[in-house]
Amino acid sequence: MSRWLERTHVEDASSVLRRAIADGFFREDTPAALFHDLGRVRARLAELDACFPEGTLHAVAVKANPLVEILRALVAAGAGLEAASFEEVRLAMAADCPPSRIVFDSPAKTKDELAWALAHGVPINVDNFDELDRIASRIGQTKPAHIGLRVNPQVGGGSIALTSVATRASKFGVPIERRDEIIAAFEAHPFLCALHVHVGSQGMPLATLVEGVRRVDSLRAEIEARTSPGRVHTFDLGGGLPVAYRPDDTPIPLSAYVNGLKETTPGLFAGGLRLVTEFGRAIHATAGWAASRVEYVKQAGDERLAVIHLGADLLVRRAYRPEEWHHEIAVLDAEGRPKGGLTEPVTIVGPLCFSGDVLARGLALPRVDPGDFVVLHDVGAYTLGMWSRHCSRGLPLVLGYDGETLSILKDRETPDDVVAFWSRSREQPPRSEP
Numbered sequence: 001m002s003r004w005l006e007r008t009h010v011e012d013a014s015s016v017l018r019r020a021i022a023d024g025f026f027r028e029d030t031p032a033a034l035f036h037d038l039g040r041v042r043a044r045l046a047e048l049d050a051c052f053p054e055g056t057l058h059a060v061a062v063k064a065n066p067l068v069e070i071l072r073a074l075v076a077a078g079a080g081l082e083a084a085s086f087e088e089v090r091l092a093m094a095a096d097c098p099p100s101r102i103v104f105d106s107p108a109k110t111k112d113e114l115a116w117a118l119a120h121g122v123p124i125n126v127d128n129f130d131e132l133d134r135i136a137s138r139i140g141q142t143k144p145a146h147i148g149l150r151v152n153p154q155v156g157g158g159s160i161a162l163t164s165v166a167t168r169a170s171k172f173g174v175p176i177e178r179r180d181e182i183i184a185a186f187e188a189h190p191f192l193c194a195l196h197v198h199v200g201s202q203g204m205p206l207a208t209l210v211e212g213v214r215r216v217d218s219l220r221a222e223i224e225a226r227t228s229p230g231r232v233h234t235f236d237l238g239g240g241l242p243v244a245y246r247p248d249d250t251p252i253p254l255s256a257y258v259n260g261l262k263e264t265t266p267g268l269f270a271g272g273l274r275l276v277t278e279f280g281r282a283i284h285a286t287a288g289w290a291a292s293r294v295e296y297v298k299q300a301g302d303e304r305l306a307v308i309h310l311g312a313d314l315l316v317r318r319a320y321r322p323e324e325w326h327h328e329i330a331v332l333d334a335e336g337r338p339k340g341g342l343t344e345p346v347t348i349v350g351p352l353c354f355s356g357d358v359l360a361r362g363l364a365l366p367r368v369d370p371g372d373f374v375v376l377h378d379v380g381a382y383t384l385g386m387w388s389r390h391c392s393r394g395l396p397l398v399l400g401y402d403g404e405t406l407s408i409l410k411d412r413e414t415p416d417d418v419v420a421f422w423s424r425s426r427e428q429p430p431r432s433e434p
């Protein structure tokens, strides 16, 4: 079966968790951890390689999961990295990504950031015409640059407004309705050599994703008719592909996406064009899960509440927009074994001092007791990278696994680390203990 769609079953989580408990990773000061299946991530990259033409660069979106050790594993497997900010460019460099395999995509790049990227040979996708002018005034002073233009295909939103980036008035890229100006920009700037489109992922129908690419590819034909054939030598398809957070969601297989592209936009696969992809969510989301000890169970009104150590700090979107962002939740016993018995309704709440910190209400689970583990599924993307500092809890331990091997991807943040974070200077934080 395609590992693209495969999810972590609670039995898999149980066996990895039991190994982590046996290895002593869970202690009184470490009641929660995140787990990332690096083997699955690598298998997904291999599937991308198999589905796209040879030479395609798969630049995984750093913002989906910015841990340097995860980025390092991606780079070692041949991936590139897509950076949504200058800091993400630096994270990519820290993970030993060759500059030519980084794609710098921020909508707010400063002059200094652009100069740095040009000096280091980092490919840039330009967001707007003013940014293009900034680059034009520097080009020639540096080594040959790889510069693309982000075009908003204006295909409309998906079912989640806040993550729909290709609406008519989206803040990203140059709207395709300004096609004459786009073509003129390619005529005026011989260094422009790539087109970039990104439509989004969760809540986007396959037809919309494919249509966004088709529209920008038709623009490519017009640009080449007015300049020269082969003028656009790189086409960056962006990220995309939603994942199944609910068991009854029907996710889009990678093969369906690629077949859709081949049908509507065969020119992309005709040879002679270098492709770039920027998947984030589909690579990471279902490769990651979390486990937290249940600290307390208490009765409040008619509800039985289980208090755990991860909540709205890890799952901001879940807490604020629960109807759009779902995570499956399971319970394991204190040794990490699946629990049996009759189910009873339980409400899972996080550790933060605000009442919206609720992960699920009235879930039917086998009876949850203090000391048990609650497993949060599909938290590998847009979770730790969106960590909220509300109430100043430290980032949890993150473990990676590949088959039988468990390794630390990030130590937990200690209270001292958090004091240092909020201090004037990281070098000289005030003493927090008498």
Ligand SMILES: *Cc1c(COP(=O)(O)O)cnc(C)c1O
Pocket: 061, 063, 064, 082, 084, 105, 198, 200, 201, 202, 238, 239, 240, 241, 278, 279, 280, 281, 282
């Ligand atoms: C966030 C982002 C991606 C990754 O998107 P997914 O929805 O995670 O696949 C790719 N490209 C750009 C420009 C992005 O902003």
